[in-house]
Amino acid sequence: MKSDNSMSLSLFINIIILFFLLFSPSGWTQSINLATGKNNQPIEITADNGIEWQRNNQLMIASGKARATRGNTSVEADTLQAFYQKDKNGGSDLSKIKAIGRVKITSPTQILTGEMGVYDLTTGILVITGKNVLLISGKNTIKANQQLEYYEKKAMAVARKNARANHDGKRLRADTLVALFYRDKMGKTQLSRVQAFDNVRIVTNTESIWANKGIYDVGSGIATLDGNIRITRDGNQLNGDSAIINLTTGISKLLTSSNAQLPSNIENNSRRKKKRVRGYLRSKRK
Numbered sequence: 001m002k003s004d005n006s007m008s009l010s011l012f013i014n015i016i017i018l019f020f021l022l023f024s025p026s027g028w029t030q031s032i033n034l035a036t037g038k039n040n041q042p043i044e045i046t047a048d049n050g051i052e053w054q055r056n057n058q059l060m061i062a063s064g065k066a067r068a069t070r071g072n073t074s075v076e077a078d079t080l081q082a083f084y085q086k087d088k089n090g091g092s093d094l095s096k097i098k099a100i101g102r103v104k105i106t107s108p109t110q111i112l113t114g115e116m117g118v119y120d121l122t123t124g125i126l127v128i129t130g131k132n133v134l135l136i137s138g139k140n141t142i143k144a145n146q147q148l149e150y151y152e153k154k155a156m157a158v159a160r161k162n163a164r165a166n167h168d169g170k171r172l173r174a175d176t177l178v179a180l181f182y183r184d185k186m187g188k189t190q191l192s193r194v195q196a197f198d199n200v201r202i203v204t205n206t207e208s209i210w211a212n213k214g215i216y217d218v219g220s221g222i223a224t225l226d227g228n229i230r231i232t233r234d235g236n237q238l239n240g241d242s243a244i245i246n247l248t249t250g251i252s253k254l255l256t257s258s259n260a261q262l263p264s265n266i267e268n269n270s271r272r273k274k275k276r277v278r279g280y281l282r283s284k285r286k
Contacts, residue, residue, distance in 0.1 A: 044068070044070075050064070063078070063079045068080065072107060076103070076105075077102060077117070078100055079101060082098075083095050096120050101116070105117070112133075113134050124153045125152065126150045131146075133148050133159075139167070140166065142166075143164045144159040145161040146162075158177070159176070161176075170203070171203040172196060173199070173200070173201045174200045175198035176196070177196055180193050191218050193215055193218060200225065206233055207232060211226060212226060214226065221248035222244060223244075223246075224244055224245075225243045231243065242255045
């Protein structure tokens with residue numbers, strides 16, 4: 001799993017670099033070659049309906065099956081827009097980039113699709129929206145029915161509304177999934193942990209697990225779940241308040257919450273009884 005941890009971040013960085021170069025005010029032709037970056041890779045822009053510069057609105061528009069390509073990374077949409085704002089010296093700075101309609105972003109290892117994409121250069125936030133937003137990286141997929149977000153300054157990605165992540169036969173589903181990244185000693189971006197909120201469900205080849213929320217630590221391979229835990233396997237079911245699940249070893253530990261802290265004026269004999277873990281085991285013998 002760790003080999004694909006940087007799948008989304010590397011794609012987002014490629015997109016940002018591409019857009020920066022793509023919408024340079026000096027590049028107002030429908031096919032552009034710009035010497036940029038360490039690899040001196042050209043940028044090519046194509047659009048069926050042309051590229052338009054609106055000076056008063058500080059807006060550039062490429063419309064009609066617009067496509068921008070740099071090396072092996074490409075951005076496709078019905079329309080690509082670049083918004084500028086005046087700087088202190090009277091020039092123009094790129095402030096926001098928008099891809100509208102049938103958005104598809106492709107790199108050698110990832111594909112990201114949605115209905116609209118917006119990158120705010122001021123905040124460093126990229127948002128891809130749509131009813132079926134999809135990120136594909138090798139055998140891994142992340143889906144959401146509202147949007148995928150990446151917060152550059154926080155190194156954090158968020159999938160909202162019926163978010164689903166699939167990897168190597170394991171499926172994670174929740175209303176919201178949050179991925180947190182870090183840079184290792186080699187400077188590579190790695191996934192640190194994933195947080196899942198509301199209607200959480202983990203499905204493996206042998207069991208299904210439900211919870212209200214959870215945190216998966218990538219380094220340890222341990223998922224910590226909380227709230228209305230239910231674990232089913234081979235017709236057997238376990239219920240509890242929280243659980244610690246090692247997805248590497250397959251060992252699960254079901255826990256219960258401690259006694260509630262009651263006001264001091266209530267006597268000890270009236271304390272609520274401690275909850276117990278409950279299980280239902282079925283025999284396969286006839």
